[in-house]
Amino acid sequence: MRTLSSPPGPKGHLLGDNLREYARDPLGFLSSCAQEYGAVVELRFMGQTLYLLSDPGLIEYVLVENNRTFSKTRILKRNRRLLGDGLLISEGEFWRRQRRLAQPAFHRKRVDAYGDVMVAFAERSLEAWRDGQTLDVHEEMMHLTLEIVAKCLFDADIGARATDVGKAMKVALENFSSQRRLIRIPRRVPTPQNFRFEMAARKLDEIVGTIIENRRKSGEDRGDLLSMLMLAEDDSGERMTDKQLRDEVMTLFLAGHETTANALCWTFWLLSLAPDADAKLAEELERMLDGRSPTMSDLSNLPYVERVVKESMRLYPPAWVVGREAIAECEVGGYRMPAGTTALMSQWVMHRDPRYHEAPERFEPDRWTAEYAKALPRFAYFPFGGGPRQCIGAGFAMVEACLILATVAQRYRMDLAPGQKVEPYASITLRPKEGIHLTLVKRSRGG
Ligand code: HEM
Numbered sequence: 001m002r003t004l005s006s007p008p009g010p011k012g013h014l015l016g017d018n019l020r021e022y023a024r025d026p027l028g029f030l031s032s033c034a035q036e037y038g039a040v041v042e043l044r045f046m047g048q049t050l051y052l053l054s055d056p057g058l059i060e061y062v063l064v065e066n067n068r069t070f071s072k073t074r075i076l077k078r079n080r081r082l083l084g085d086g087l088l089i090s091e092g093e094f095w096r097r098q099r100r101l102a103q104p105a106f107h108r109k110r111v112d113a114y115g116d117v118m119v120a121f122a123e124r125s126l127e128a129w130r131d132g133q134t135l136d137v138h139e140e141m142m143h144l145t146l147e148i149v150a151k152c153l154f155d156a157d158i159g160a161r162a163t164d165v166g167k168a169m170k171v172a173l174e175n176f177s178s179q180r181r182l183i184r185i186p187r188r189v190p191t192p193q194n195f196r197f198e199m200a201a202r203k204l205d206e207i208v209g210t211i212i213e214n215r216r217k218s219g220e221d222r223g224d225l226l227s228m229l230m231l232a233e234d235d236s237g238e239r240m241t242d243k244q245l246r247d248e249v250m251t252l253f254l255a256g257h258e259t260t261a262n263a264l265c266w267t268f269w270l271l272s273l274a275p276d277a278d279a280k281l282a283e284e285l286e287r288m289l290d291g292r293s294p295t296m297s298d299l300s301n302l303p304y305v306e307r308v309v310k311e312s313m314r315l316y317p318p319a320w321v322v323g324r325e326a327i328a329e330c331e332v333g334g335y336r337m338p339a340g341t342t343a344l345m346s347q348w349v350m351h352r353d354p355r356y357h358e359a360p361e362r363f364e365p366d367r368w369t370a371e372y373a374k375a376l377p378r379f380a381y382f383p384f385g386g387g388p389r390q391c392i393g394a395g396f397a398m399v400e401a402c403l404i405l406a407t408v409a410q411r412y413r414m415d416l417a418p419g420q421k422v423e424p425y426a427s428i429t430l431r432p433k434e435g436i437h438l439t440l441v442k443r444s445r446g447g
Contacts (some may be wrong), residue, residue: 004336007051009033009042019045026426027320027348034349040333043344050323050342051332054353056377058333059345062324063379063387070324072389073342079428081201082172085244086251087392098248101232102392105153105225111395114152115296118400121148122407123293131442134417136435137268141261141404142166148400149256153225154249156211164203169258171200173427208250212242225252252393259318260397262431264404266316267309269422269436270363272414277365281308282443285410291445294406299399302406307365309401313383315363317347320430322385347383348430356380414438 010033012018022029022045030052033041039055053059062070072089083089087098104110125144129135143162150158158165174193188194211226221227229248233239240248271278284304285294294302324343331337352360356376358367373381384391391397416422417437425433 004331004334007040007042007333007335008037009044010037012044017046018043027424030321030344030346031349031352034346034353040335048342049338049340050344051335051337052344052346052349053332054346054349055333056350056356056379059350059379059382060386061332062343062345063322063385063389066330067387067389069326069328069330070343071327073323073325075323075342081197082204082254083251084247086247088251088255090247097234098244099392101229102225102248102252105228106392106396108395111399112296114148114396115399115403117151118148118403119293119295119407121151122404126408126411129412129440131412131440134437134439137414137438138261138265138432138435139166141264142169142258144404145257145261145264145400146253149253150211152396153252153256154211154215155222155224155226156214158207161207165207165253168200168203169254171196172204172254173258173429173431204250204253205246208246208253212245212249255391256393256396258429258431260400262316262318262429263309263313263397263401265432265436266318266430267312267401267405268408268414268438269416269432270312270315271308271409272416272438274363277308277363278409278413280304280365281405281409282413285406286445289406289410291410294403294410296399296403298406299402302402304365305402305406305409306398307368309398309405310368310381311363311365314351314357314381315361316424316430317351317383318429318431319383319385319391320348320426321346345379348426350380350382353380411443413441413443415441 010018010021013020018029022043033043033052034054039053039058041052041054043050043052053062071091077089079089085094087095087102090098121144125140143166146162146165147158150156215222215226215230221231226249229240229245231239271281281304284302288298288301299306322345324345326337326339326341326343329337329339332343337343351357354360357380379386384394384397415438417439420437421434422436423433424430
């Protein structure tokens with residue numbers, strides 16, 4: 001390999017470490033690094049070297065072209081207690097096999113069939129909503145998307161347990177963010193925080209365990225993802241162990257609802273701040289649906305609904321950063337990348353880059369014309385990642401977000417509740433720091 005120099009980067013504090021600045025404001029820090037130092041920026045977090053890549057071609061190189069030189073990061077793998085060896089963090093042949101097994105549940109035709117469940121659950125939630133009521137839309141959406149993923153993939157009615165899961169998820173995500181601290185306390189040390197995390201993890205284990213156990217008892221093949229995973233046999237005729245099943249179900253459970261819930265609550269909030277976009281959305285829904293419930297086949301006639309969702313995920317990408325670790329030395333953007341270096345690729349940074357998105361801070365659903373999308377470099381907008389590890393639920397999530405938005409926005413407009421300060425909190429996902437409290441205003445039909 002040619003002799004290459006190191007990328008530029010901020011000086012940092014203690015022994016050149018940047019973790020403190022990053023931990024204080026991850027979104028702002030990464031954005032300013034990209035702005036100041038360019039396409040490849042070197043960072044150091046507690047002795048570990050990271051390269052922030054902010055160029056579509058370089059991101060494509062890591063996620064697609066040269067994906068075999070990279071693995072998932074150690075940071076992500078610290079979440080083994082919850083995610084086990086599920087799809088999100090498993091690697092190699094095992095990952096490939098599991099992905100192949102799960103894939104049919106996400107085929108276009110299957111996702112189409114989930115549409116009715118999505119709308120039915122959204123309508124069930126709406127039954128409890130009242131004109132003038134103020135809600136935490138984040139909490140509502142977490143509840144709803146959890147119920148949907150449990151029903152569609154595992155044919156389980158989570159109902160009352162959704163609140164338990166929501167609480168446990170919150171603790172688990174706080175725990176993830178705390179790993180950014182300069183001093184990380186190992187899981188096995190009995191601190192109050194570790195204790196809370198363990199309790200939350202056990203609660204989730206119990207809920208997922210019950211879903212699996214009930215299906216085992218019934219012995220029925222319901223043709224859903226759970227049955228598919230349970231009945232699959234490898235080359236030697238072995239079926240998945242309970243632990244493997246648990247890991248996959250837990251991963252899909254967690255990856256499959258928080259992200260979509262975030263996408264939706266950011267969408268409702270952005271619409272509350274943009275009356276023109278909101279009016280345009282209401283007009284499209286009224287014209288195309290005329291008061292009836294949306295179905296899958298309506299989606300192709302609701303282009304504005306899709307534009308709103310895309311634009312919301314541009315400004316507030318639920319997955320705001322993806323990371324990969326180099327398993328062998330390679331060259332990235334003219335710099336040497338030693339084995340063990342982590343590549344950070346941030347949707348937050350790329351989606352707000354003025355080179356690709358004009359007036360990037362503006363919420364402008366109308367920018368999403370077919371020409372706009374076509375002209376964008378592949379990784380100037382990548383809410384679902386890319387390459388072989390691209391989100392398996394991308395199609396599911398888009399359909400779900402569009403159908404829920406259409407169902408809700410047809411009936412209600414939402415206004416920001418007084419005194420609300422909405423701030424993004426960059427944990428493993430991008431969620432609102434203190435929820436999003438919006439007041440429901442019933443729409444009058446015909447205007
Ligand atoms: C708006 C909603 C969603 C967003 C923004 C999102 C985003 C992402 C991203 C960026 C990745 C790639 C991570 C990486 O490369 O390291 C990913 C992976 C994954 N997502 Fe999603 N996701 C969403 C919804 C869903 C849904 C609904 C499901 C399942 C029902 C799901 C299941 C998964 C799984 C299992 C993986 C790991 C795939 C693999 O490595 O083979 N996601 N998601």
